[in-house]
Amino acid sequence: MKDFQASLPVKLDFEVGGVLRIAEKVVPYGNKVLLMVDPFLEGSSLVAKVLASFAERDIEAVEFYDIVPNPRHTTIDRAVTLVRDNGCQAVVAIGGGSAIDSAKAVALVAVHGGSCWDYTERLGEAVTRPTTRGLPLLVVPTTSGTGSEATPFAVINNPELGLKCAIVNPSIYPDVALIDPQILVSKPARLTALTAADAFCHALEAFISIHSTPWVEMVALEAIRLFADNALRCVEHGDDLEARARMALASTLAGMAIAGAGVTVSHALGQPLGAMTDAPHGGTVAASTAQVIRWTLPVAQDKFARVAAILDPATQALSVAERAARLPDIVSTHFARLGIRDTFGSYGLKPEQVDAFAKVVWTSFNQDLACHPKPIRDQQEVAEIVRQCL
Ligand SMILES: NC(=O)c1ccc[n+]([C@@H]2O[C@H](COP(=O)([O-])OP(=O)(O)OC[C@H]3O[C@@H](n4cnc5c(N)ncnc54)[C@H](O)[C@@H]3O)[C@@H](O)[C@H]2O)c1
Ligand SMILES: [Fe+2]
Structure with missing residues (x-):
């Protein structure tokens, strides 16, 4: 270990x-x-x-x-x-x-x-x-x-x-x-969905971070389980105190996970998008997550497979590679159920802005990029990932 x-x-x-x-x-x-x-x-x-x-x-x-x-x-x-x-x-x-x-x-x-x-x-x-x-x-x-x-x-x-x-x-x-x-309990449904997506992304990103540890893995996976079981319930039945409590615990655990291992590419891209557009943080982070998982495969295949099995237990019979490959679609489906269908394009990021945007990501969120399990060589590679998320 x-x-x-x-x-x-x-x-x-x-x-x-x-x-x-x-x-x-x-x-x-x-x-x-x-x-x-x-x-x-x-x-x-x-x-x-x-x-x-x-x-x-x-x-x-x-x-x-x-x-x-x-x-x-x-x-x-x-x-x-x-x-x-x-x-x-x-x-x-x-x-x-x-x-x-x-x-x-x-x-x-x-x-x-x-x-x-x-x-x-x-x-x-x-x-x-x-x-x-x-x-x-x-x-x-x-x-x-x-x-x-x-x-x-x-x-x-x-x-x-x-x-x-x-x-x-x-x-x-x-x-x-x-x-x-x-x-x-009075938190509006849209805010509930966006913030739940942020907590999920924290847990996922810390889980796959190169700084992840057995401790981080434990708290991150529990946060993902709590998200899977309670996020939609909180959106649809805001007054469900038990679901609210469990989603709050998911958020705190996911915070502990990033405290231990940092965040990775989705946050490195989402934070400057938030600065540029003043869009809600959870939305800007969720916007790239499925695509970033796709881009990262198969580097973190085993971990992606474990997350897929939690989010969609029906995949448990599949091979590790098959399960991991399903994760981007499974994550998109979960976000869509919460009412989140955001892309970078939907926040107004235009193709001609991508290079300048990638420069900001590279200089302001280099620490987060450096935590990602698939190494990123330079600013040009950041721009390539951003284009895939438009
Ligand atoms: N410190 C960290 O570790 C960390 C991690 C992730 C994100 N962040 C940062 O946190 C910020 C996002 O925070 P957030 O997602 O909690 O949203 P927020 O604090 O920006 O709030 C969003 C909006 O919701 C309102 N609001 C808050 N609680 C409400 C409630 N219960 N009912 C009705 N309205 C409510 C606020 O007034 C605000 O208008 C971003 O700046 C992001 O970068 C920090
Ligand atoms: Fe966040």
């Missing part, structure tokens, strides 16, 4: 209704927090209850709702100023991956200074990589997709440069992640 290390420095708390205990969990970290809330919750009874529970414990909350999908570096820097001006001792985030990634960056930059963009990974450029933690950070996800509560990543969009890049640093793991399936 391959040697491996695994650690998860986040305290995970899965609890129905648990969001109302967030104040209790903040107490050990201080009495003044920046509360970053996804704007879809602004003015909601949930936020009113959370604020009341903070007041009961004499915790002052500085509220911040200015978060957009594919979060902007300027917004994050503004939130850092707010933390410093108000002397906040911790950061609390309630929201989707964009809110949680913003909070992760805010907590780090508030302690270490500068702009959050300086901390993002860009090939050949100076990157600030602190080795000590930021402010204490507590997060409550409202989507089941990114698994950001369990990863050392924060993805930041810089529209001025047309780039979306990631902070990759173990110092940004949250301290506490409170996963409350009750919050998820």
Whole structure:
């Protein structure tokens, strides 16, 4: 067996209704927090209850709702100023991956200074990589997709440069992640589908990554099983609390998987597509997945065959090669059932833009490309894969 290390420095708390205990969990970290809330919750009874529970414990909350999908570096820097001006001792985030990634960056930059963009990974450029933690950070996800509560990543969009890049640093793991399936029952069907596809892609990409380990394989395969059994149920019956809980677990496990092994080509392509078009992250990642599997065959044949057997048990009698070869169509069918039929072309990427796009992928997401089991030689080869996904 391959040697491996695994650690998860986040305290995970899965609890129905648990969001109302967030104040209790903040107490050990201080009495003044920046509360970053996804704007879809602004003015909601949930936020009113959370604020009341903070007041009961004499915790002052500085509220911040200015978060957009594919979060902007300027917004994050503004939130850092707010933390410093108000002397906040911790950061609390309630929201989707964009809110949680913003909070992760805010907590780090508030302690270490500068702009959050300086901390993002860009090939050949100076990157600030602190080795000590930021402010204490507590997060409550409202989507089941990114698994950001369990990863050392924060993805930041810089529209001025047309780039979306990631902070990759173990110092940004949250301290506490409170996963409350009750919050998820009202998540709209389309968002549920797109975020579920993101979680599936995390699990698949980490599973096939060259950095995959026995630990990563275990959590990734369990995430794929949970996705297969619960994603469609969540889309069709949003109020099924058990399915929501299991899909939330799939998302967290898939986050743990990418924390251990990274993501691969579909994310390297999907992230810059999100920066270019502001399209939903899950959709931009799902858009290339079937084609990337096709392009990767037969390099990861054995692993693809194992995933095919989970997603479509009817394939279990087939040979490994036959099962693996079926996976692209099986994945497309699963996405189509969820209502996801996206392609790069459907997001407006035009053939004449492919070379410039491939250059961005090569320079901003080289780390992810390097995790893929089939080596990618250069920018031209990236462009070839993108053309296949149009
Ligand atoms: N840090 C990581 O490890 C990691 C991994 C994958 C993706 N990401 C990043 O996370 C971001 C995507 O996050 P996401 O997919 O969770 O979406 P999101 O946070 O961007 O939210 C999408 C939209 O849904 C709304 N929303 C969120 N929860 C809702 C709910 N329960 N009900 C109704 N509306 C809701 C938001 O207000 C927003 O308008 C991208 O920027 C992506 O790059 C991060
Ligand atoms: Fe993702």
